[in-house]
Amino acid sequence: MDTTRGAAFLDAVATRLPNLRLLTDPLDLEGYRRDETAYLEPPPPLAVALPTETAEVAELVRLAALHHVPVVPRGAGSGLSGGATSVAGGLTISFMRMNRILEIDRANLVVITQPGVLNAALKRAVAAEGLFYAPDPASTEVCSIGGNLGTNAGGLCCLKYGVTRDAVIGLEVVTATGEIVRLGGRTTKDVAGYGLIPLIVGSQGTLALITEATLRLRPTPPPMVTLLAFFPSLTSAGDAVSALAEAGVEPCTLELMDRTTIRAVDDDHHLGLDREAAAMLMIESDLPGAAATRALQIADAACLGAGAISTIVAENAAEADLLRQARRQAFNSMERLGVARMEDVGVPRGRVPALLVEIERIGMEQGLVIATFGHVGDGNLHPNIILDRDDPDGEKKLNKATDALYRAAIALGGTVTAEHGIGATRREYLELQRGSGAVAMMRAVKAAFDPLGILNPGKVLPDA
Numbered sequence: 001m002d003t004t005r006g007a008a009f010l011d012a013v014a015t016r017l018p019n020l021r022l023l024t025d026p027l028d029l030e031g032y033r034r035d036e037t038a039y040l041e042p043p044p045p046l047a048v049a050l051p052t053e054t055a056e057v058a059e060l061v062r063l064a065a066l067h068h069v070p071v072v073p074r075g076a077g078s079g080l081s082g083g084a085t086s087v088a089g090g091l092t093i094s095f096m097r098m099n100r101i102l103e104i105d106r107a108n109l110v111v112i113t114q115p116g117v118l119n120a121a122l123k124r125a126v127a128a129e130g131l132f133y134a135p136d137p138a139s140t141e142v143c144s145i146g147g148n149l150g151t152n153a154g155g156l157c158c159l160k161y162g163v164t165r166d167a168v169i170g171l172e173v174v175t176a177t178g179e180i181v182r183l184g185g186r187t188t189k190d191v192a193g194y195g196l197i198p199l200i201v202g203s204q205g206t207l208a209l210i211t212e213a214t215l216r217l218r219p220t221p222p223p224m225v226t227l228l229a230f231f232p233s234l235t236s237a238g239d240a241v242s243a244l245a246e247a248g249v250e251p252c253t254l255e256l257m258d259r260t261t262i263r264a265v266d267d268d269h270h271l272g273l274d275r276e277a278a279a280m281l282m283i284e285s286d287l288p289g290a291a292a293t294r295a296l297q298i299a300d301a302a303c304l305g306a307g308a309i310s311t312i313v314a315e316n317a318a319e320a321d322l323l324r325q326a327r328r329q330a331f332n333s334m335e336r337l338g339v340a341r342m343e344d345v346g347v348p349r350g351r352v353p354a355l356l357v358e359i360e361r362i363g364m365e366q367g368l369v370i371a372t373f374g375h376v377g378d379g380n381l382h383p384n385i386i387l388d389r390d391d392p393d394g395e396k397k398l399n400k401a402t403d404a405l406y407r408a409a410i411a412l413g414g415t416v417t418a419e420h421g422i423g424a425t426r427r428e429y430l431e432l433q434r435g436s437g438a439v440a441m442m443r444a445v446k447a448a449f450d451p452l453g454i455l456n457p458g459k460v461l462p463d464a
């Protein structure tokens with residue numbers, strides 16, 4: 001983009017929005033260049049705006065459209081697909097100062113919130129009222145509701161409560177022309193016209209900017225009870241996942257860790273996990289009282305039947321909580337092993353054992369350590385490819401491994417990304433997975449929502 005256009009745009013912003021917090025100092029901009037995909041090298045943005053009100057966002061987008069300046073919406077920057085990374089000559093709009101919970105509506109079991117509220121903060125605020133907001137990405141303490149909506153974030157208890165999209169019944173958005181549009185509201189059943197909310201949620205800021213959300217709440221469920229099962233092989237753990245479904249157990253959480261992850265997590269948190277086991281399943285139930293005990297008994301039998309070496313029930317809520325926190329921090333525990341690149345493939349649940357075999361094969365073929373954990377109950381695994389910092393061929397091997405991983409997931413009827421998003425990092429695999437017909441429909445949707453192509457360009461859709 002030419003610098004005159006950028007300068008004219010910034011002048012217009014300063015004139016129209018004199019009270020807006022706008023960053024243009026290169027040192028400030030540096031902090032908004034990347035998300036958690038540290039390996040990407042995006043150019044710095046032209047500027048970063050930190051609005052506090054929807055009207056400011058609308059004015060910013062209106063001016064951006066006028067001056068043909070790209071706009072990148074940004075939450076807390078914890079994304080793992082480069083969705084919030086800056087764009088050359090673009091304005092990054094950080095929503096982190098739009099961080100007010102506007103209303104907790106007990107009668108209608110909804111919360112109305114601005115996008116900059118952290119997931120964990122929202123959970124805590126509604127919990128104080130005896131209510132429960134279900135979506136819980138492992139990054140709960142460091143990701144925002146806006147980012148969760150942008151990525152349609154998953155997490156640990158999607159198996160029972162669904163993903164972010166399932167919790168959204170209303171949105172206020174700013175369109176690519178700077179109009180403010182309200183979609184849905186507090187009505188739980190509503191089929192009037194096309195479903196625009198599900199389309200915008202998960203679109204990674206490429207269709208509209210979300211400035212407010214109405215989210216479904218539930219009464220607080222009973223405390224979780226937790227079972228850990230240790231397995232002699234990854235495939236026996238995979239078999240246990242199918243056995244649990246066949247036994248009719250619907251856990252709230254069903255997470256897997258492989259041996260490398262078990263050891264890294266145990267090194268960090270000293271939990272006394274079985275370090276020799278090839279895999280561990282963490283199974284949680286939040287059914288009331290005796291029903292939870294019964295569910296875990298059935299789960300225990302299913303795991304032992306699939307070949308578990310040992311099983312153990314957390315002694316109390318504090319121990320269960322400790323285990324959950326350790327699982328949440330599994331990615332951080334990887335860092336002591338080398339540079340970890342977290343992947344995010346998904347397959348139908350019954351194909352999990354086959355995916356685990358493929359992951360092992362790919363690691364061996366490329367001579368790479370791949371540590372796998374993830375939301376196995378959803379068929380969603382996070383293979384973490386560990387790079388030896390001193391290996392000159394590391395990057396090449398890693399690229400081959402991710403390519404093989406994506407192709408394996410697709411061949412198993414799955415997806416190259418179950419919850420992190422296509423973003424900037426997986427665009428060339430979109431057509432391979434979805435097919436050209438589906439991608440053509442996506443392009444038509446994008447053109448209808450964003451005719452000038454200013455909303456988060458270079459994300460989600462491959463170059464034409």
Ligand SMILES: Cc1cc2nc3c(=O)[nH]c(=O)nc-3n(C[C@H](O)[C@H](O)[C@H](O)COP(=O)(O)OP(=O)(O)OC[C@H]3O[C@@H](n4cnc5c(N)ncnc54)[C@H](O)[C@@H]3O)c2cc1C
Pocket residue numbers: 035036072073074075076077078079080082083084095115136137138139142143144145146147148149150151152153154155156203204205206208209210211331332419420456
């Ligand atoms: C350790 C770790 C664990 C993680 N665990 C999980 C997990 O269990 N499940 C999971 O799904 N993800 C997980 N993630 C990934 C990440 O936390 C999620 O993708 C999260 O939803 C991103 O939120 P954010 O606020 O950081 O958004 P950002 O990274 O800032 O943005 C994410 C996307 O949303 C768009 N966006 C942001 N705000 C808006 C808005 N207001 N309107 C429109 N678009 C917007 C951005 O443009 C971008 O495309 C994890 C990440 C880490 C580092």
